[in-house]
Amino acid sequence: MGTKRVQRGKLLFLIPFIMTVLSSQNAIAQNHYMRIARVVIDSAQLENYKAALKEGMHAAVSKEPGVLRLSAVYDKEHPTHVTVFEIYASEDAYKLHIQTVHFKKYKEAVKNMVKSLELTDVLPIALESKTKE
Amino acid sequence: MGTKRVQRGKLLFLIPFIMTVLSSQNAIAQNHYMRIARVVIDSAQLENYKAALKEGMHAAVSKEPGVLRLSAVYDKEHPTHVTVFEIYASEDAYKLHIQTVHFKKYKEAVKNMVKSLELTDVLPIALESKTKE
Numbered sequence: 151m152g153t154k155r156v157q158r159g160k161l162l163f164l165i166p167f168i169m170t171v172l173s174s175q176n177a178i179a180q181n182h183y184m185r186i187a188r189v190v191i192d193s194a195q196l197e198n199y200k201a202a203l204k205e206g207m208h209a210a211v212s213k214e215p216g217v218l219r220l221s222a223v224y225d226k227e228h229p230t231h232v233t234v235f236e237i238y239a240s241e242d243a244y245k246l247h248i249q250t251v252h253f254k255k256y257k258e259a260v261k262n263m264v265k266s267l268e269l270t271d272v273l274p275i276a277l278e279s280k281t282k283e
Numbered sequence: 284m285g286t287k288r289v290q291r292g293k294l295l296f297l298i299p300f301i302m303t304v305l306s307s308q309n310a311i312a313q314n315h316y317m318r319i320a321r322v323v324i325d326s327a328q329l330e331n332y333k334a335a336l337k338e339g340m341h342a343a344v345s346k347e348p349g350v351l352r353l354s355a356v357y358d359k360e361h362p363t364h365v366t367v368f369e370i371y372a373s374e375d376a377y378k379l380h381i382q383t384v385h386f387k388k389y390k391e392a393v394k395n396m397v398k399s400l401e402l403t404d405v406l407p408i409a410l411e412s413k414t415k416e
Contacts, residue, residue, distance in 0.1 A: 224405060226405060278341055279354075280350075
């Protein structure tokens with residue numbers, strides 16, 4: 151019994167350590183490359199645009215190690231006004247991103263849906279989250 | 284030896300379960316209340332504004348269960364243009380937030396620093412992140 155208790159104690163002790171290692175791999179740091187994209191969409195094609203954006207975002211975050219977070223929203227009062235808040239590990243990670251097959255597929259799919267696109271490079275003041283940043 | 288191996292196996296099996304429970308407690312769902320605040324700051328008071336914003340954001344996310352994520356950035360080319368992307372658990376959580384001592388302290392501190400403030404309610408299209416959303 152004594153030996154078993156020690157074994158269990160050792161393993162439980164490891165859990166916080168394992169969790170820290172896993173979450174810090176994906177930590178959002180202050181020195182990442184961040185951008186806000188403001189896009190105005192042709193209202194007739196809004197649902198198609200959302201579907202293409204969703205698909206492209208999912209592929210980017212799941213396949214590319216340097217695409218850390220993409221948050222896409224639309225204005226409640228002006229649903230054709232879309233904002234994407236983008237966080238990449240570095241500017242190089244962003245440059246790799248725009249060369250990927252899924253990004254090119256997204257760009258091709260939406261080329262006649264986008265009425266205007268405004269890209270703004272931003273720098274962090276603070277990132278606070280209940281989830282691990 | 285056989286028994287010890289079973290004990291260890293049981294505990295290792297629990298780790299993914301424990302991690303899932305812990306991370307899902309703070310999950311960012313599609314039905315939360317989201318907003319983008321665009322603020323233009325008096326350039327002479329920019330550093331003071333950033334300090335007050337940082338302090339207020341940290342207090343809100345650490346003390347209020349309903350304030351899930353606040354991401355504050357400024358435009359690289361126009362550093363007085365600040366954007367805050369805000370995610371609350373619900374509209375009620377936001378209403379509670381603006382009644383807190385730390386929010387009122389922030390509002391009082393920055394009242395002569397803010398040149399303009401534009402608040403836009405937004406709805407999610409997709410939230411993709413390497414960290415658990």
